[in-house]
Amino acid sequence: MLLVIAVFSFLGWGYSGSRVSPAQAILPLSGIIIGVDPGHGGYDPGSSRGDIIEKDVVLQIALYLRDYLQQAGGLVVMTRDEDVDLLEIPAGPKKDRDFQNRKKIIEDSGADLLISIHANAITSSQWRGAQVFYQEGSEEGRLLASAIQYEMSRVLKNTDRQIKSSNFFMLREISAKAVIVEVGFLTNPEEADLLCSPDYQKKLAWSIYVGIINYLSQ
Numbered sequence: 001m002l003l004v005i006a007v008f009s010f011l012g013w014g015y016s017g018s019r020v021s022p023a024q025a026i027l028p029l030s031g032i033i034i035g036v037d038p039g040h041g042g043y044d045p046g047s048s049r050g051d052i053i054e055k056d057v058v059l060q061i062a063l064y065l066r067d068y069l070q071q072a073g074g075l076v077v078m079t080r081d082e083d084v085d086l087l088e089i090p091a092g093p094k095k096d097r098d099f100q101n102r103k104k105i106i107e108d109s110g111a112d113l114l115i116s117i118h119a120n121a122i123t124s125s126q127w128r129g130a131q132v133f134y135q136e137g138s139e140e141g142r143l144l145a146s147a148i149q150y151e152m153s154r155v156l157k158n159t160d161r162q163i164k165s166s167n168f169f170m171l172r173e174i175s176a177k178a179v180i181v182e183v184g185f186l187t188n189p190e191e192a193d194l195l196c197s198p199d200y201q202k203k204l205a206w207s208i209y210v211g212i213i214n215y216l217s218q
């Protein structure tokens, strides 16, 4: 499933045509293609606590993020915009197929950036806080992660976590500058409640969005 949402088509901008029109030039994300990847979905719930399920929480945040990016003139490509998995490639273990299809959607779109959104879970309930991961060795990934982490700390006022390098599939295998945003811990009761709140979900999406804008203007 490829969901390409072309915004501002009323400006006469076509996918294969000129990417910049005078009216678009004032929008900060004009001509930028951003992949948004809500983790898990369908058969794969991700982590959970009671009836709070990662695949649902991250989808809501991703949809708010999509809206902010589109309002700024960005072309947003989502790996999913509903509760589905991505198993179109017919052979192999489910998780591998799901990852390969996510990769294909992002690569086919020519995305400049990829924001993959997840939520954390751990046995102890004491841990909390949103945190951004980037591919080890990627300077651009580090800069993008820093910009988003800074805004999350500033806007949410409840995380002092620092960015961290890693080697996850969605960072390593994607040519776009990619980060994984872990929006918080479902295993922390207070944070889990926050993550279910539309206001908090919007704050998270907003801080990711502003981080992207700041990264691009560096």
Ligand SMILES: [Zn+2]
Pocket (backbone or CB within 6 Å): 039, 040, 046, 047, 054, 117, 118, 119
């Ligand atoms: Zn996850």
